[in-house]
Amino acid sequence: MTPDRWRRIDELFDAASRLDPDTREGWLRQACDGDDVLRDEVLRLLSHDERAELERFLPAPEAIDRTGDRTGTWPPHAAGRHPAGLESIGRNGAAPGGRDGGFTPIAAIHPGSGPGSSAGRHVPAKQRLLGLVCLSLGLALLMLSWKYLVARDPAPTQAIPYSILIVASCGVALLILRPAPLSPSRARFLELGMIGLVAGVFAVSQYQTMLDFARRGDPLRAQFVMNHRVLIAAILVLCHGLYAPSDWRKSGLVVGLIAVLPFATLLALYLRNPGPMAWLGGMGPRGGTSPLVLVGFDAMLLLILAAGSASGSHLIARLRREVREARQVGQYRLLRKLGVGGMGEVYLAEHQFLKRPCALKLIKPGIESGAKALARFEREVRLTATLSHPNTVEIYDYGRTEDGVYYYVMEYLPGMNLAELVERHGPLPPGRAIYLLRQICLALREAHGVGLVHRDIKPSNIIVARRGGEDDVAKLLDFGLVLPGPSNGASDLSDEGRILGTPLYMSPEQATVRQELDACSDLYSLGAVAYYLLTGRPPFHEGGMIEILVALARDPAVPPSLIHPGIPEDLERLVLKCLEKNPDDRFRDADALERALGQCRCAAHWGPAQAARWWLTAGDPMETGSGEDASGRPTADALEARHSA
Incomplete structure (x- = not known):
């Protein structure tokens, strides 16, 4: 189904959900203009929504069709190791193992805990x-x-x-x-x-x-x-x-x-x-x-x-x-603060019954205040929950505390983001940069396939972690600015006329506040991340915000090999193609970029064996040693003890 088709379904679903159930079908028949397939799909979603309201839980996501997955062309895995996140999930959601190798609850949203819940939350x-x-x-x-x-x-x-x-x-x-x-x-x-x-x-x-x-x-x-x-x-x-x-x-x-x-x-x-x-x-x-x-x-x-x-x-x-x-948020016990961002604070938390570590993001009071901001928060959680690729962060739950603070719970990723990785260890070897970038391409392929544009791809929004016995697993997170593809209704939720995103990594069309952004904008940002991984700095970084925005729209990027010698020529051409000012001159989609990365000569220089060796010798010592569960993940008690040490 095309992105335009999905957007049309989303518009009809939103409009029909506000109507009286007795008048919905007649209105849909007229709105769909004889397209019975479109009408049936919207009615099916409405039926799911009504059942969720009655059962207070959404059905489990369908198993993912991975027939087109290109990870099979990557360097072979070491013996006895399995790709992270490829375990199948049953239709009832009772999977024996989640995407991280451990038990994972259904990645669904409890309607009763969301922004539309009834009184008693404030x-x-x-x-x-x-x-x-x-x-x-x-x-x-x-x-x-x-x-x-x-x-x-x-x-x-x-x-x-x-x-x-x-x-x-x-x-x-x-x-x-x-x-x-x-x-x-x-x-x-x-x-x-x-x-x-x-x-x-x-x-x-x-x-x-x-x-x-x-x-x-x-x-x-x-x-x-x-x-x-x-x-x-x-x-x-x-x-x-x-x-x-x-x-x-x-x-x-x-x-x-x-x-x-x-x-x-x-x-x-x-x-x-x-x-x-x-x-x-x-x-x-x-x-x-x-x-x-x-x-x-x-x-x-x-x-x-x-x-x-x-x-x-x-x-x-x-x-x-x-x-x-210090309190317990819902069924989650807050252990310690992991970080602070523009939208809120992230805590290491533990589920009361599962005793599994997770990351809980509390939205700052006053940040999510207006109707648009609240809609943007809810959209971030719901859209992220619809994405099930193993290289996209998994959302477990979301809700609102008794004093009105919004929060959502996602998988805890014991590792470091790409910004921290480069700050600690310097520019990455070209082979490793390709290995990580290809994983993000696969995550973007799923998001773009359903018409979603991330709009805030940057090194700090990509985590490199050890998951399910695998090393160098890249995870794309923070979908706070994600948009359905070109759509007036979606654009309204992102504050027309404001620059949303990170100037150092945003595309020229995003810097000029154009609302009609598509997948090519994300590919530019991913190219800027690749530039940073290879050189240790973004393509444009000199001066203040205005100077950077002007350079984004006007100046060509300096070839990365002039900053950090030794970058292969084919990889440099690929990065510069991502950074073209004209979206039509970039790669057609994330799939094409992933294939081009795989064809670089240095792509075979880094794989699971090299990643395991690096994490064993140079990885964060806080993520190895005792205090791990059967899948190699730190337990919540061990994490709390380490962070308080």
Whole structure:
């Protein structure tokens, strides 16, 4: 099935899944315009989706057709060793061995744990917001009751600010009580918005009420209003520390503004209405003091309280972060942090029952906030889970923590990425570079075959590991920017007009923010990775980001043999062909590039025997020795002990 066909199926599936089941078939019949094969395929996927919702689990993936696999033409494996990841998987998913040689659960996604799950995933955040809303409603109702039932204030316009607060609080409450997910950034916005709204409403009310009493010639009651607003400001300062914990800078800014707001309102009132507020200027001389002294003590107490609230808010935020790092996420126990990226943090984790090490990626709060960003996160997991090639990282699970942080779980790869490999050991021998690049070509062949473009191929996104008794197994990961092939709907999810990817390794067409990217863009990036493996540096690296982007679009790449002599001529021509500015001048697809790599004269200089020898003598000592399971993989306990040593 062609990529265009798959994209059409995906579009129809998304549209039909939003319709009522009774009207889907009639709509599909009209939308497919007589194409019964297309309609049947979409109906089949919809049926699978409905069954998954009922069973709370998706069916196991089909066994992979490997009739076209070219690994058979590679150098022969050593005796007694088997290619990693070629074990067959039964239709029920109960395979005796996974792609890494050990037991592997079905590479499927639990619908109940994903972004579309029901309420209950954001209990702490929603409880904080509900508490803040209830407090706001209570303050507004209390003030209205006091003014019109106890004090019997005759000015009806003074009810307007409190009415606005009540309506806004009810609207926020309805938003919180919806079963739809509430992102961390939206929760933070609502928390700050509610506190700011309450402060603003009471500032307006203070202005109105004090001016009204001043015009009536009742300065004593105006003073009482000021004292009341100072107390309310103190309540808001404390509430911010409890309901919106943050670092001390952000929290200090917010509570500082709240603390000075009553006095700023008083100053504005005095400057704008000097006649009615003349009593304020006369209070000091009559009492042998000044107006500043009259309000200074309250201001000092509020500022001290604001400092304490900011410190407490920072402490609560830090404790929440530490608890998040030390807690158990779902059925996974976090052991230690493996790394930090632009989108989140990756932890070494262990499944509660399988006791198998895995890598768990926590998406940073605030990163996955907008609708497009959330869709991009979900798409990364779902698309990666559909890819089953042994050289693509395997996704086990994904979900969302109780405080709204998204995560997904993938296979743990005890090894190093290509950037670390070159940094530690220098440029690779040409034969080894070919050996690794061919594996990534095979992973891309599967992705491109279903119309997916990775868009962020770089050395740090390719792991070299020991898997299932095999050495130098290359794994392609981080599909956070992956796109279906040219499609308006898919492009919308990747923020039109923004450069997404890594400039050092992106293609010229990607650097110019063209949305219609295809497989040739990935082949350029893979050529840039090959250039880095052979020379120790990317093709264009001098200057800042703008200079690099200009060079990508304008300058030809320097032949790698001029930087690192000894690179075979046929391999150099191949790399430079990948780096052509015009996509039409590059290789037709990943399959063609893989065949060309295999035809290089130095391709036979590296194979499983050479890889095993290298890992035995020069590989990372943390990945050898004791503490391994039957398949040669480090156990979770051994890994934790090593990393804490």
